[in-house]
Amino acid sequence: MVTLKQLAKELNVSISTVSKALNNSEEIGEDTVKRVKELAELYNYKPNKVALSLKNNKTKTIGVIIPNILNRFLAKVLFGIEREATKHGYNIITCISNESLEKEKESLQLLANGSVDGFILSVAEESQVNNEVEHFKRTIKQGLPIVMFDRVAHDVMCDKVIVDDFDATYNATKSLIEEGRKHIVFVSNINDISVGKLRERGYNKAILENGSIEPAVLKIKKKDDHQKKIKTFFKKNKSVDAIIAADSSSGVIALNTALSFGLKVPKDISVIGFASKSDSNHTLPKLTTIRQHAKVIGAQAAELLIKRIQNTGVEEDVKTKIVKTSLVKNNSTL
Amino acid sequence: MVTLKQLAKELNVSISTVSKALNNSEEIGEDTVKRVKELAELYNYKPNKVALSLKNNKTKTIGVIIPNILNRFLAKVLFGIEREATKHGYNIITCISNESLEKEKESLQLLANGSVDGFILSVAEESQVNNEVEHFKRTIKQGLPIVMFDRVAHDVMCDKVIVDDFDATYNATKSLIEEGRKHIVFVSNINDISVGKLRERGYNKAILENGSIEPAVLKIKKKDDHQKKIKTFFKKNKSVDAIIAADSSSGVIALNTALSFGLKVPKDISVIGFASKSDSNHTLPKLTTIRQHAKVIGAQAAELLIKRIQNTGVEEDVKTKIVKTSLVKNNSTL
DNA sequence: GTGAAAGCGCTAACAA
DNA sequence: TTGTTAGCGCTTTCAC
Numbered sequence: 001m002v003t004l005k006q007l008a009k010e011l012n013v014s015i016s017t018v019s020k021a022l023n024n025s026e027e028i029g030e031d032t033v034k035r036v037k038e039l040a041e042l043y044n045y046k047p048n049k050v051a052l053s054l055k056n057n058k059t060k061t062i063g064v065i066i067p068n069i070l071n072r073f074l075a076k077v078l079f080g081i082e083r084e085a086t087k088h089g090y091n092i093i094t095c096i097s098n099e100s101l102e103k104e105k106e107s108l109q110l111l112a113n114g115s116v117d118g119f120i121l122s123v124a125e126e127s128q129v130n131n132e133v134e135h136f137k138r139t140i141k142q143g144l145p146i147v148m149f150d151r152v153a154h155d156v157m158c159d160k161v162i163v164d165d166f167d168a169t170y171n172a173t174k175s176l177i178e179e180g181r182k183h184i185v186f187v188s189n190i191n192d193i194s195v196g197k198l199r200e201r202g203y204n205k206a207i208l209e210n211g212s213i214e215p216a217v218l219k220i221k222k223k224d225d226h227q228k229k230i231k232t233f234f235k236k237n238k239s240v241d242a243i244i245a246a247d248s249s250s251g252v253i254a255l256n257t258a259l260s261f262g263l264k265v266p267k268d269i270s271v272i273g274f275a276s277k278s279d280s281n282h283t284l285p286k287l288t289t290i291r292q293h294a295k296v297i298g299a300q301a302a303e304l305l306i307k308r309i310q311n312t313g314v315e316e317d318v319k320t321k322i323v324k325t326s327l328v329k330n331n332s333t334l
Numbered sequence: 335m336v337t338l339k340q341l342a343k344e345l346n347v348s349i350s351t352v353s354k355a356l357n358n359s360e361e362i363g364e365d366t367v368k369r370v371k372e373l374a375e376l377y378n379y380k381p382n383k384v385a386l387s388l389k390n391n392k393t394k395t396i397g398v399i400i401p402n403i404l405n406r407f408l409a410k411v412l413f414g415i416e417r418e419a420t421k422h423g424y425n426i427i428t429c430i431s432n433e434s435l436e437k438e439k440e441s442l443q444l445l446a447n448g449s450v451d452g453f454i455l456s457v458a459e460e461s462q463v464n465n466e467v468e469h470f471k472r473t474i475k476q477g478l479p480i481v482m483f484d485r486v487a488h489d490v491m492c493d494k495v496i497v498d499d500f501d502a503t504y505n506a507t508k509s510l511i512e513e514g515r516k517h518i519v520f521v522s523n524i525n526d527i528s529v530g531k532l533r534e535r536g537y538n539k540a541i542l543e544n545g546s547i548e549p550a551v552l553k554i555k556k557k558d559d560h561q562k563k564i565k566t567f568f569k570k571n572k573s574v575d576a577i578i579a580a581d582s583s584s585g586v587i588a589l590n591t592a593l594s595f596g597l598k599v600p601k602d603i604s605v606i607g608f609a610s611k612s613d614s615n616h617t618l619p620k621l622t623t624i625r626q627h628a629k630v631i632g633a634q635a636a637e638l639l640i641k642r643i644q645n646t647g648v649e650e651d652v653k654t655k656i657v658k659t660s661l662v663k664n665n666s667t668l
Numbered sequence: 669g670t671g672a673a674a675g676c677g678c679t680a681a682c683a684a
Numbered sequence: 685t686t687g688t689t690a691g692c693g694c695t696t697t698c699a700c
Contacts, residue, residue: 001448001476003693014671019695029669046447050387051693054676059384061427069413070612072404079403082430091449093395094428096416113380114335114677115425142335226615249615256618259593278404281560281583282616284590337677348687353679363685385677388692448693672699683688 002043011039022047053114061091062305063116065107067099067124067151072248072276073294074122077149080298081120088306090117099125105135117309118145120301123153128193131155143312147305149297151194159304160320161297165195168290168325169202172244172272175327177210179270179334181242184213187230187254188246189220199246199274216240220250230257245273255283255332270333285331297323336377345373356381387448395425396639397450399441401433401458401485406582406610407628408456411483414632415454422640424451433459439469451643452479454635457487462527465489477646481639483631485528493638494654495631499529502624502659503536506578506606509661511544513604513668515576518547521564521588522580523554533580533608550574554584564591579607589617589666604667619665631657 008015013032021028021036022045028036039045053059062085066074078094085092093116095107104124111119119139127133133153140146140158149161169186176184186203190196200217207215216237220229230253234240243258245251251273255265263269265285272288273279280287300321308316342349347366355362355370356379362370373379387393396419400408412428419426427450429441438458445453453473461467467487474480474492483495503520510518520537524530534551541549550571554563564587568574577592579585585607592603599605599619606622607613614621634655642650 001446005693015694016672016696017670019693020670023695027669032669046443048388048448048693050384050393050448051676052695053384054382054388054678054692055694055696057676069403069409069416070406075403075409078428079430082403082428086429091427091429091445093425094412094416095420095425096413109380111425112335114382114384227618227620249612252616253618256590256616260618278583282586282590284561284587284594286561339677349677350679350688351686353677354686357679361685366685382677385692386679388676388694389678391692670700672697674695674697676694678692679690681688681690684686 001048002040002045003048004045007036007039007043007045011035058309059115059117060089061093061116062302063095063107063111063119063121064092065095065097065104065119065121067097067122069094069096072279073150073274073292076276076294077122077298077301080295081302082298083295084299084302085306088302090302090306097121097124101126101130101132108135108139112139112142112144116144118147118305120147120149120305122149123151123194125151125193128153145305145308145312147301147308149301157318159301159308159318161301161304162320162322163195163292163297164322164324165198166202166205168274168327169199169244169246170206171202172290172327173203173206175333176242176244176270176272177206177213179242181270182213183216183237183239184242184244185216185218185233185237185240186244186246187218187220187250189222189224189226189250190247191219196246203244226250226253227257230254234258234261240269242270243272245271248273248275248279251275251287251289252279252282255287266331266333272327272333280328280330283332288330288333289328290325291328292325293323335382336374336379337382338379341370341373341377341379345369392643393449393451394423395427395450396636397429397441397445397453397455398426399429399431399438399453399455401431401456403428403430406613407484407608407626410610410628411456411632411635414629415636416632417629418633418636419640422636424636424640431455431458435460435464435466442469442473446473446476446478450478452481452639454481454483454639456483457485457528459485459527461487479639479642481635481642483635491652493635493642493652495635495638496654496656497529497626497631498656498658499532500536500539502608502661503533503578503580504540505536506624506661507537507540509667510576510578510604510606511540511547513576515604516547517550517571517573518576518578519550519552519567519571519574520578520580521552521554521584523556523558523560523584524581525553530580537578560584561587561591564588565594568592568595574603576604577606579605582607582609582613585609585621585623586613586616589621599666600668606661606667614662614664617666622664622667623662624659625662626659627657 097104147159255271275289431438589605609623
């Protein structure tokens with residue numbers, strides 16, 4: 001990499017002259033500016049990012065801490081973040097907490113050494129289970145803003161972007177009731193995290209409001225054999241006529257399992273799942289899905305963080321944005 | 335963030351004393367070291383990363399350019415990279431090229447301003463189609479090493495980590511032939527990229543070697559309706575008794591489509607797909623899959639890059655590592 | 669119109 | 685044992 005120093009030497013001018021010329025300062029003579037720019041072009045000069053960061057005490061970099069990159073939703077949010085960040089000239093450093101509190105703490109610590117201007121994160125499962133939030137508060141106190149998305153810690157004062165999980169399952173369940181379904185089962189393998197609980201509550205509310213339907217919940221643990229668990233449940237509960245799944249896999253698996261038992265979808269049984277478009281391609285008929293607009297969530301989180309970074313000093317109230325889900329009716333419901 | 339300066343002031347010693355004390359220099363007196371360390375602890379002092387980067391001309395950061403984060407395989411590789419990088423004290427800056435040559439160039443340019451010590455990347459589709467490699471060569475000439483994985487540019491001299499794509503489909507096809515299948519179809523929606531072509535060649539070789547089977551290839555374009563295309567093909571070709579899919583979706587969709595036509599899997603038709611464990615859960619029976627060991631690929635790429643970064647000066651030959659796939663037999667084959 | 673110098677935070681050679 | 689100084693690459697104030 002060429003430096004100002006080298007350009008200055010070759011041009012027989014001072015470093016500051018070169019710097020000013022490249023920054024279009026009025027102070028510098030026209031022809032000097034021209035000479036400097038030509039040489040800079042020739043050598044493909046780019047201001048050293050590290051030096052600028054040190055000088056400005058701003059890295060133009062965002063730390064993103066994701067619990068699990070193999071989760072389609074989270075990957076999609078990351079995509080949204082990256083795109084929005086790039087648009088504003090920010091880079092993202094990605095850490096994967098792997099749902100571990102320890103790794104989450106470490107990543108936060110490690111990047112809080114001047115590597116980033118702020119954080120976007122979704123809380124790790126372990127942190128949520130243990131209700132551990134001190135590390136977030138410490139980071140914020142250090143002057144590094146945090147924006148949380150999806151799985152947020154309500155006790156932490158910071159900007160947040162969330163999904164209307166409660167309403168999503170509430171409405172989806174109601175639509176199943178309106179179809180005339182009598183035995184609607186809620187299936188989830190995310191019972192321990194905040195959003196999973198919200199989704200269950202939305203389902204419960206719709207069921208209770210109706211009054212004539214018994215709530216039925218099938219909880220699947222991480223270590224369970226997903227397919228087997230659902231199969232067993234179907235065998236024991238022949239009268240099930242609707243499934244609402246809280247996560248992306250359970251919906252697909254439930255639908256395929258129903259088919260394998262000879263049930264007609266959606267004639268005999270309806271299935272709704274939280275999933276993305278390509279997941280809904282993994283079933284035949286295509287799965288009716290609750291879309292979370294992950295990219296929008298990512299973009300909004302990035303926008304919030306960048307605004308806050310650029311407004312340091314100005315004490316602004318923390319904001320919580322809600323990105324509404326939409327129910328996309330495909331052919332696994334009536 | 336506390337700085338050495340502030341610590342020095344509060345302790346009434348010089349900055350360098352503080353620095354040396356914290357770095358366990360022999361020069362500094364025992365009790366001074368103790369005093370310094372205590373205060374540093376109290377203020378949670380962390381050396382400023384940016385200053386260190388500037389000083390050492392090393393950022394301990396790797397630039398990762400991924401064509402598409404929603405691709406499970408690529409996401410998994412990213413996971414592997416992150417883990418290995420973290421182990422060695424490196425951070426990763428992630429850029430998503432979105433299969434676009436322009437974005438790939440930009441990312442490379444942007445990060446080559448001192449932001450990273452080197453790159454790990456998989457070539458964007460557009461770059462492969464246009465056989466554009468100049469931007470890679472330029473970056474390497476600038477002194478920034480590149481490690482390519484999966485989709486690599488053979489004309490570029492750099493370390494590479496690839497999959498034995500050819501052998502994978504060759505062997506998988508042979509295993510279908512051994513099952514006694516007579517009408518084996520190769521389905522792919524990645525015809526334009528290097529790995530897609532290699533996989534097709536592997537299939538072709540196995541078919542041609544056999545002699546008595548006609549090769550049959552179904553190519554799906556990005557914009558096609560994936561399900562519809564496969565359905566139509568099945569309708570026209572009733573005698574198909576085996577499918578080998580080059581990508582992760584096609585296998586799942588083909589299997590579910592076969593079932594929907596009343597075919598028994600694997601009795602009437604066998605299906606093999608490139609896919610991960612959780613994808614194979616999306617079918618019933620579970621899909622027999624070619625596993626690519628994405629995490630291993632990521633880890634190896636990171637290892638190669640870090641070694642090269644730390645050995646600058648030592649001219650070493652470029653290496654190409656091949657990570658062998660494995661055929662995991664589930665219940666969609668005999 | 670151009671240059672010298674300070675400073676961002678850190679390390680390390682050298683001086684005391 | 686401790687301190688001074690220079691320098692990493694850059695911007696910017698101030699002096700010429």
